[in-house]
Amino acid sequence: MTTNKRQNAPAIIPSELTTLDPQERAQLRKQALWRVRLRLMGQSLHANWRLFTENPIGLIGLSIIVFYGCLALAHPLLMGRVWSPSIYHPVTGFNPLLAHPSPPSAQHWLGTDPFGRDILSQLMYSTSSEFILGMVAALLTVTIGTAIGAIAAYYGGWVDTLFMRLADLVITLPSLVLLIVLSGIFELNLPRLAIIIGILSGFGGTTIIIKSQALTIKVRTYVEAARVAGGSHAHIIMRHIIPNLLPLTFLYMMFTVTDAIFAEAVLSYFGLLNVRMSWGMMIYTTQSTGYLLNMETWWLIVPSGLSITLLCAAFYLVGRAMDEVINPRLRKR
């Protein structure tokens, strides 16, 4: 009784029972499975998109994200074609014709900072790194969280105990304080920050939530059916448990983006992050030059502060709207 990998399906069904139409059989032979799958995926995306658009919250969040996405994309174009680098460069630019910080004007739409650098340029320049930071942290979080959550739930026992106690430990650590301590031990830059946030979140709370969801999937009868069919542990985890976890992981990706952007802002504000320019850095500059509580120079801190709030809120809103797409119980109808 050994398995032959490429054995053909034997003709098992007696012909008098098979009523498969010859035309249908020929049709099946021609139909490409990947094309069918692509069509099904398109259909489900379309259906989910329609549910998503029914909710204004999600659309507001998405338009804010798209708006900042455009800002990020526009910056290199503006620097290359419209703005002179000597004046508009976000770090080294300086306009010698004005007294700084200068209020918003036709030349500098959002004014300049105390060092004479254009604030709009700084804002746009920072946007792309905020996005990358958020995305890297989020991807790392859900990859770790999904893998560990699925494995811990599926195998149970000491594997489960190990990862869950580790998760408890990570949750107990106040992550901002930990990041501040880490910044004293080695130099924190954006990629490192993204990795640390990803790992902290991936081994911490996200894992517990994903694992609890995986536990409810693991006991479903279709998992037993897959085992009776001869499916290996890897087959069951990859084909049955993780696909059913994906909606939830996607949701937690959105929330991690928010966390990452927020953490960056806080660390930059304390001057603990080795980064040339970021939204947190803009606030730090304002604070270190003594303009932070000066209402007359509002343009120094409103653009960056508002951007942090808006983008964090946007990802959170999109997450909430996706939650409604995933959990039919949350829908109003």
Place this chain on the structure above:
Amino acid sequence: MTVTAPLVRVEGLRKLFPLNQGLLRPATSFIHAVDGVSFAIAPGKSLALVGESGSGKTTTGKLLVRLLHPTDGQIVMRLNDADVAVTTLKGDRVRAFRRHVQMIFQDPYESLNPRRTIYDTVAEPLYVQGIGNVLDRQERVAELLTLVGLTPPSTFMFRFPHELSGGQRQRVAIARALVINPAFVVADEPTSMLDVSIRASVMQLMQRLAEHLHVTYLYITHDLAVARYMSDRLAVMYLGKIVEMGDTEEVLHHPQHPYTQALLSAVPVPDPGWKRTPIEIKGGVSKPVNPPPRCRFYDRCPLAAKICEDNDHPPLEDKSAGHYVACYRA
């Protein structure tokens, strides 16, 4: 028993579930879900396992398909003219064993993965066993869908379970169980979650497929009428023990164990004028946690006597030509 070698032979099968197990503390009480069950199933002679909730029917079924490992006992199956000791299989041999033995589950709303198409679900046994290429599998799935009455197959293959009705889903589950042409199928109450109106058609389908595809069922049910329709032989379970076993008609017409008699007297008869002598049993079914060494049915039995209390659970004895009863008083 029968002249031909049995397809399935079960001897002294036991499954205990620990109740109060701690990380370092061994369990002291156990649920005796299946406690010393022995039976044989001849090829083509489906056996129905009847009993109320908690009698260990489903556990027995899961032990047979190796979803659970027995605490004790032997399961030997005759597959491809070779005896296979199911309980000691390892690694690749388990997967090879699963080509011959499949299971149909009770709830068609739970047994199909909502994120996979009907094709993926039905083709799964072929896929994990590495049988055929994509085109072969598509064709085979289409054949099976036609066979279980989901026609034309092309309209069903790439749908998702939530687009089908309960009866259609159970047909998909049947197709999945039969797609690799198993010799033996454990059917765990496949019709109990279905509407009465479609129950009969699903049972007819299973009967028809059994005849033509040479499948033998272990049919788990709590419904005596269903058992009578679906099986050649019948075994009645009570708290992890088989109390009576024999040819279905014989057991139903001449029940000898007081529990079987009580079960039969509880079957509703569609005749208001029908008079019968009700056989009263006391109390309700309890959980078989650390059962005392006496007849399992002692607490509820109308015939209970001292012999039933002083001795262990009675052995299954051949009372007349293959009609086995486990009772001191019968």
